Amino acid sequence: MATLAESLLASAERRLPIRKRADLEARRHRYLGKTYWIVKDPVALNYFRFEEEEFAILQMLDGNTSLAEIKRRFEAAFPPQKITLDELQQFLGQLHRSGLVVSDAPGQAIQLQKRRKERRRKQLIATLGNVLAIRFKGVDPEPFLNWLYPKVRWLFSPWFLGLCVFMWVAAITLILVEFDVFTSRLPGFYQFFGPSNWLWLAATLAFMKILHEIGHGLTAKHFGGECHDIGVMLLVLTPCLYCNVSDSWMLPNKWHRAAIGAAGIFVEVTIAAIATFIWWFTEPSLLHYLALNAMFIGSVSTVLFNGNPLLRYDGYYVLADLVEIPNLRQKAGQFLNQKLAQWLLGLEPPEDPFMPKRRKIFFITYALAAVVYRWVILFSILMFLYRVFEPYGLKIIGQAIVVLAIYGLLFQPVYSIWRFFYVPGRWYQVKKPRMIASIIGVVVLLLFVCFVPLPYRVIAALELQPDEADTVYVSVAGILQEIYVKPGDEVRAGQPIVKLCNPDLEIEISRLQHQCRRAEIALEYLTQFERYADPTANLRMEQLEKTLEALRQQLEAKMSELPRLTLCASRAGTILPPPWQPVRPSPTGQLPSWSGIPLDKENLGCFLEQGTKVCLVGDPRRFKAVLVIPQSEIEFVAVGQKVQIKLDGLPDRTFVGTLGEISAQAMEVSPERLATRRGGDVPTRVDRTGVERPVTPSYQAAVHLVDDEGILQIGLRGRAKIHVAPQSLGYRLWRWVARTFNFTL
Incomplete structure (x- = not known):
């Protein structure tokens, strides 16, 4: 009876019904002085990196070679390395799951269907975990880029690139030299992010992101790459474009790959520089505010998002190209997890030829910084959205986004921990004393967080x-005729400050005086001539007396307002200016009657409404x-x-x-x-x-x-x-x- 080893050996000599896909493309690269092969799946647009030994095994898969033959050829080509049949089978399983090989064995349709369902499930989980950046299926832009590139090839000329950099420097210099004026002209938070600017801000963001992604695609064409996927995404609830230029991995020159990754940043910073000058030299208008939107998006978003290597955007891919470490964040995170497992649980890290052998401190630092920065940025965005929605009764939208975003941040770590311990035999590899010490440390940390009071502000x-201080108000509206003091002057109680005139009041007083005189004459006539001749004279005299009394009361009230047109200090002290009044047109479109403070000489002749603060005395x-x-x-x-x-x-x-x-x-x-x-x-x-x-x-x-x-x-x-x-x-x-x-x- 044949043993298990003999059966395995016999099956290893059989023909292996697995062959490499004929449409795969491969390029030879060198990373950190070592040779690797980049393999492209032209259908799924996925890219894989193999060491020479792994790529050699992939090349041996022709559908006729047995496992044993592959083992012999491998050991002959790469002495003194040895490989077991189990290791070969595991590697072939990875190739099959990655879709790089096809099999003639029955039941492949079921396996492909399972793989498709698994891929869709992961995509759904990834979408729910990143609600602030949701991608939708795109289209192939190659025909459009092939048509456009010859017409704009001059954009890649040295003189144009130099001109763009010069504009960057000029814009930054302008801001630094005129920083105080620059900040004073900026709108407030709720003015800039208010509903009136939402549509224009979204339109500006969409426009700049379209140019951003086209910049990626054109740069890829310039260096010989391809772009087969461009589509719509929701970036912080705003529709814009994305451009997949993963084909740059096929380029052997790392500087070309970095240039493709940095192209979008270059486009946005250039637009922001141009917008700076437009905003600076224009008066408040639609163009003025659109330029401000472009400045904000092209500068702030570049520093915090696109240009920052701690997030998986353009800056990250540029850094990964320059340090020659594809999947930098994944490798750094995996390296940190292995170190934590080693330090906290006593688990020895498994051998992985793709894990970094040098600059370990850099990887640990990068992984920690990326995690912390991602949390900081996420919570900053959430608080920003919450603050924008709150004044308009839309807090429920901000709360829903908070829940989904926190779910995305917490689900992945919890799932990774569960999957880590789900591996059979993993629990028995854990060193219990090290684990107990780690648990005690975590408990102490939690106790510190929950119960130790720290300074709070x-x-x-x-x-x-x-x-x-006493405020001097305008009690009777009028035209500012004379100004007797200025801010900083010492005054005594009762000293005049300003004098107003009110032509309407003077006309009203003159009218009332005239009416009173007419009533007095009429009353005098009735008293002297018609009191005994006309039986109704007494009744008419009574009515005239009441009318005259009412007119005299109105006249007295109006006359009492005349002294109040001269505003005086209510106490001794120093003249203090009221809050400065900016030039703000009225809702009807009329120009304001005054600006600054009423005591400014430029405001002589302006009309001051009742209740206007003229100054303070204190x-x-x-x-x-x-x-x-x-x-x-x-x-x-x-x-x-x-x-x-x-x-x-x-x-x-x-x-x-x-x-x-x-x-x-x-x-x-x-x-x-x-x-x-x-x-x-x-x-x-x-x-x-x-x-x-x-x-x-x-x-x-x-x-x-x-x-x-x-x-x-x-x-x-x-x-x-x-x-x-x-x-x-x-x-x-x-x-x-x-x-x-x-x-x-």
């Missing part, structure tokens, strides 16, 4: 206001920072806590104070300059009366400041950092989740 928006050294604290944080805030203040107009200075009084009632009206629609940080909504009201309940608090240097100004905005009682990291995380999903705290 509450962030609040603020506006500077004068402390204990101590110029005493200010009050009015903080707006969300209801979710008010429980941590108490009088006497330390407060650090950063002002937008003085970014290099930090002011320190103590929290004074805290309002017991939630504010009903948001400070105008802190409202999101005015560029502030407090989310607001406009009610039917046109008043800005906070979206979420908020409370006001005050920090008293003394300005001995004379650098503070009324109306400056900023942020305050309130040092409250310490809180554990776990409690903070729970509060964030509870607030996001409206749990009751």
